[in-house]
Amino acid sequence: MKVIILKNLKDVGKTASSLIRKEIKNKPNLVLGLAAGASVIPLYKNLISEYKKRNINFSKVRTFNLDEYIESQSLRNFMDRHLFSKINLKKENINFLDGNSTNIQKMCREYESKIKKLKIDLQVLGIGKNGHIGFNEPGSNFSSKTRKVMLSKTSSDNYKYALTMGIKTIMQAGKIILMAGGEKKANAIARVIQGKITSKTPASFLKRHRNVLFIIDKAAASKLKNSYKKFK
Numbered sequence: 001m002k003v004i005i006l007k008n009l010k011d012v013g014k015t016a017s018s019l020i021r022k023e024i025k026n027k028p029n030l031v032l033g034l035a036a037g038a039s040v041i042p043l044y045k046n047l048i049s050e051y052k053k054r055n056i057n058f059s060k061v062r063t064f065n066l067d068e069y070i071e072s073q074s075l076r077n078f079m080d081r082h083l084f085s086k087i088n089l090k091k092e093n094i095n096f097l098d099g100n101s102t103n104i105q106k107m108c109r110e111y112e113s114k115i116k117k118l119k120i121d122l123q124v125l126g127i128g129k130n131g132h133i134g135f136n137e138p139g140s141n142f143s144s145k146t147r148k149v150m151l152s153k154t155s156s157d158n159y160k161y162a163l164t165m166g167i168k169t170i171m172q173a174g175k176i177i178l179m180a181g182g183e184k185k186a187n188a189i190a191r192v193i194q195g196k197i198t199s200k201t202p203a204s205f206l207k208r209h210r211n212v213l214f215i216i217d218k219a220a221a222s223k224l225k226n227s228y229k230k231f232k
Contacts, residue, residue: 003214012181013046016046020043032061051086064111068096068098119172123173127185127189141199175211176211181216
């Protein structure tokens with residue numbers, strides 16, 4: 001596990017964008033795992049900017065998103081608004097969990113199977129205040145796969161259930177980048193980096209991954225002990 005601490009979330013997004021640009025340059029048909037949420041908006045703004053400058057070509061890139069709410073397309077709409085509609089990513093190369101599916105279990109199995117077949121090269125993650133990744137809430141098992149989950153009030157006031165890649169699914173990615181910014185994420189970041197690996201903090205399982213990078217801002221790193229800030 002490596003940690004980079006930057007000034008603000010804007011810099012976090014810029015750094016993550018630079019890394020993704022290099023990955024796509026090295027492998028034009030990169031399989032990219034994506035997340036939705038405030039933490040990744042600066043990343044997507046930078047990717048769009050680089051695309052407009054013709055520094056990135058998304059035409060062969062394939063994507064899988066982490067999650068979606070049940071009976072909703074709000075996270076898909078988020079991605080369309082903040083990224084998909086502004087780059088040359090082909091619609092047929094976008095993979096997304098269907099919150100309106102009439103057969104949730106079958107759809108989740110097929111999603112899991114497709115991920116296993118294509119293999120995600122690089123997975124982008126955010127982190128919840130309770131330490132969740134995707135919608136793998138506290139108590140999620142390390143061997144969990146793509147499935148329907150019940151959400152905690154910490155994760156959502158508007159939705160009770162969601163679909164999410166499992167922790168095992170996420171851990172199968174070749175590389176992982178976790179982005180976090182703001183004081184609200186500081187306790188979760190401290191528990192992950194300084195604490196034990198535990199299902200009470202699902203993101204702590206990432207420490208078992210062979211190639212994971214945390215890119216966080218100073219506010220998110222504010223609860224880290226000084227000995228951990230050597231990563232800065």
